[in-house]
Amino acid sequence: xxxxxxxxxxxxxxxxxxxxxxxxxxxxxxxxxxxxxxxxxxxxxxxxxxxxxxxxxxxxxxxxxxxxxxxxxxxxxxxxxxxxxxxxxxxxxxxxxxxxxxxxxxxxxxxxxxxxxxxxxxxxxxxxxxxxxxxxxxxxxxxxxxxxxxxxxxxxxxxxxxxxxxxxxxxxxxxxxxxxxxxxxxxxxxxxxxxxxxxxxxxxxxxxxxxxxxxxxxxxxxxxxxxxxxxxxxxxxxxxxxxxxxxxxxxxxxxxxxx
Numbered sequence: 001x002x003x004x005x006x007x008x009x010x011x012x013x014x015x016x017x018x019x020x021x022x023x024x025x026x027x028x029x030x031x032x033x034x035x036x037x038x039x040x041x042x043x044x045x046x047x048x049x050x051x052x053x054x055x056x057x058x059x060x061x062x063x064x065x066x067x068x069x070x071x072x073x074x075x076x077x078x079x080x081x082x083x084x085x086x087x088x089x090x091x092x093x094x095x096x097x098x099x100x101x102x103x104x105x106x107x108x109x110x111x112x113x114x115x116x117x118x119x120x121x122x123x124x125x126x127x128x129x130x131x132x133x134x135x136x137x138x139x140x141x142x143x144x145x146x147x148x149x150x151x152x153x154x155x156x157x158x159x160x161x162x163x164x165x166x167x168x169x170x171x172x173x174x175x176x177x178x179x180x181x182x183x184x185x186x187x188x189x190x191x192x193x194x195x196x197x198x199x200x201x202x203x204x205x206x207x208x209x210x211x212x213x214x215x216x217x218x219x220x221x222x223x224x225x226x227x228x229x230x231x232x233x234x235x236x237x238x239x240x241x242x243x244x245x246x247x248x249x250x251x252x253x254x255x256x257x258x259x
Contacts, residue, residue, distance in 0.1 A: 048160040051183050055159050058192045067244035077110045081253040084245045109230040116146035141181040149220040155181045197251040208241040221255050
């Protein structure tokens, strides 16, 4: 009788040990999950602090005047347009990008978006519906595509204020990915403007009268094909381009049929 009682006591003790181990294991898992969320959240916040311009939203141009351009007429990467500068110092057409440097300083960079066009063709080939196509584009993001105005507009509309610490990890991740894509679109620009002139509409990244005086144009033609032009000057310590000249360049852009 005494032996049986002692045996029952041992069984109860092992059951308690098992329960205690299960509780410890659960606490470790919960602690790991909480710490992972905590450090993940702080990494996201650090990224947003390092990129304060992510809070910028596209705004209409305050200066819509159009300058009279008397410079060179260029034909690069399927685009024809006029610029304020007359003498081309050199032009290089590499596999991934074309660059035009002028004697008086500015450099125009125009990426070759052939690879992006292939990505878009793959999406169109595999997607069965417009909803599937839009979902694939959102998943890939505008930096890898040769289209689409609405997609970039959506990326530029997101701000760090949309991140909430209490939201699910999936929601935080999706918002963070949109912010990462926005940072790839705007880089270190000091402003985002909506532009619409001639055959093109899109966005202007950067105010040419404010340092670093660089302007990137993200343009979409009437067929929603994407064109990118960056106008910069190495080591510029003062404006070399006016908003009226930027407006005139955009207004002069025409698409050129491939030969």
